[in-house]
Amino acid sequence: MNDIWGLEPSARSEYGSLEQALVHEPGDEFNSVVDPDAWNWDGLPRQEKAAKEHRSLVEELESNGVEVLTLEGVTQSLAESLFVRDVGFAIGGGIVVGKMVEETRHGEERRLSERMTELGAPIYHTVHGDGGFEAGNMVWIDRDTVAIGRSQTTNAAGIRQVRTVLETFGVEVIEVPIFGSTESTGQTHLALVFSMVAPDLALVYSEAVPPEFLDMLHDRGIETVSVPMREQRNRATSTIVVDPGTVLLPSGNHRVRAALTDRGFHVIELSLREIRKAGGGPKGLLLPLSRTVTGE
Numbered sequence: 001m002n003d004i005w006g007l008e009p010s011a012r013s014e015y016g017s018l019e020q021a022l023v024h025e026p027g028d029e030f031n032s033v034v035d036p037d038a039w040n041w042d043g044l045p046r047q048e049k050a051a052k053e054h055r056s057l058v059e060e061l062e063s064n065g066v067e068v069l070t071l072e073g074v075t076q077s078l079a080e081s082l083f084v085r086d087v088g089f090a091i092g093g094g095i096v097v098g099k100m101v102e103e104t105r106h107g108e109e110r111r112l113s114e115r116m117t118e119l120g121a122p123i124y125h126t127v128h129g130d131g132g133f134e135a136g137n138m139v140w141i142d143r144d145t146v147a148i149g150r151s152q153t154t155n156a157a158g159i160r161q162v163r164t165v166l167e168t169f170g171v172e173v174i175e176v177p178i179f180g181s182t183e184s185t186g187q188t189h190l191a192l193v194f195s196m197v198a199p200d201l202a203l204v205y206s207e208a209v210p211p212e213f214l215d216m217l218h219d220r221g222i223e224t225v226s227v228p229m230r231e232q233r234n235r236a237t238s239t240i241v242v243d244p245g246t247v248l249l250p251s252g253n254h255r256v257r258a259a260l261t262d263r264g265f266h267v268i269e270l271s272l273r274e275i276r277k278a279g280g281g282p283k284g285l286l287l288p289l290s291r292t293v294t295g296e
Contacts, residue, residue, distance in 0.1 A: 002225075003127065003217055005093070005120050007119045007121040009091075009094065010076075010090050010091055010092055010290065011090045011140075011289060011290060013140050013143055014183060014195065014196040014197070014291075015197055016244065016291045017242070017243045017244065017292045018061070018066050018240070018241065019065075019066065019067065019158070019290040020066065020068075021061065021067075021069070021286040021287060021289055022071060022084050022115070022289055023054070023061075023084060023285060023286050024070060024071035025054045025058075026047055026054060026081075026275075027047070027051070029045070029074050029075065029076050029077065029078055029079050029081060030050060030082070030278075031047050032076050037218035038104070039079065039080070042048075042277045044277070045277040049274050050278070053274055053275050053287065057248070057285060064246065069119065069289065071112070072115065073111060073114070073115070074111055078105070078108055079278075081108055082148070082275070082278070082280075085191070085283060085285070086134045086135055086189070087108045087109060087112045087134070087287070090121075091166070091171075092124075092168075093122065095112075095113075095124060096124050096125045096135075096162065096165055097112055097127065098133040098162075099128065099133055099195060100134060101132040101155075102153070105124060109126065110278065112287075113126065128161075129157065130155075130184070131155065131160070132153065132157070133155075134189065135287075136153070136283075136284055137150075137151060137153060137189050138162075141196060141217075141222075142169055143293045144170060145199055146172070146199050147175075147190060147213075148174070148176065149176045149193075149194075150175055151178040151179075152188055153189065157193065159175060173206040174212070174216065176190055176194075176209055177210060178208055179208055189224040189284070191237075191284065192203040192205075192235065193232065195237045195239045197239055197260070200221055201222065201223050203225050203256060204217075204225070204226060204238065207229065220277045231253040231255055233260060234252050235250045235272070235281030236250065236253035237256075238280070238282050238283040239283060240283055246266045247248050247267050248268050249267050249268070250293055251272075270282055
């Protein structure tokens with residue numbers, strides 16, 4: 001921190017030590033959804049159960065030394081506010097705020113901007129105009145390279161705006177069309193099909209990304225673990241690395257768990273059955289504000 005800003009967030013890694021993160025426990029707004037189909041939810045999650053699952057996640061984060069900050073002040077209509085990662089990202093001491101494509105999520109950008117201002121963090125850019133950008137489509141490969149998925153929630157105009165900001169920090173952007181189409185009606189976020197868990201190891205649901213993307217990873221010396229469809233649907237690719245070698249993984253993903261433990265990882269399983277009904281995974285439940293790049 002300096003004398004001007006109270007918070008100088010930056011997270012240019014998926015696998016360094018997570019030091020600080022922003023979360024939002026599902027509250028009364030979660031009960032505002034009456035038609036799950038209108039929200040693309042898999043049924044109606046019970047708010048009390050979802051909140052309990054979320055608290056278990058926070059306890060695991062804090063037990064691993066992560067400082068957890070909260071979003072707070074969410075309006076009644078913003079039922080997906082628990083997926084804070086989607087709304088923005090931290091880099092170089094400030095925040096970039098996205099632009100949510102789905103109408104049900106309009107307004108999450110304002111609350112994140114307000115909260116970051118309250119915490120004393122500068123806002124570097126807010127995606128605007130015809131741009132659409134959700135940071136759930138953004139996965140760091142290394143500190144100087146980030147993959148951004150093009151899908152129904154992130155368009156070319158949004159990527160152009162974000163690329164301009166990232167280039168200021170010397171970051172290369174690799175665009176990844178999900179399912180090979182910018183009009184994909186399949187996976188909405190790259191982070192649901194691709195996860196870096198170490199400098200040289202990634203979890204990938206290969207059916208959702210072009211083979212050229214896998215070739216690029218292999219050319220960089222990155223081993224890929226192929227995630228089967230059933231475990232991808234169980235959010236196996238939505239992992240959280242809290243420290244190098246320590247991974248939070250949704251329970252029930254036996255093949256991915258075995259692949260990680262065989263490679264020496266300490267795997268902590270999370271039960272997130274209610275939260276999963278809302279369509280996201282554990283990675284989406286936190287916005288990293290500070291993470292080291294140890295291990296590169």
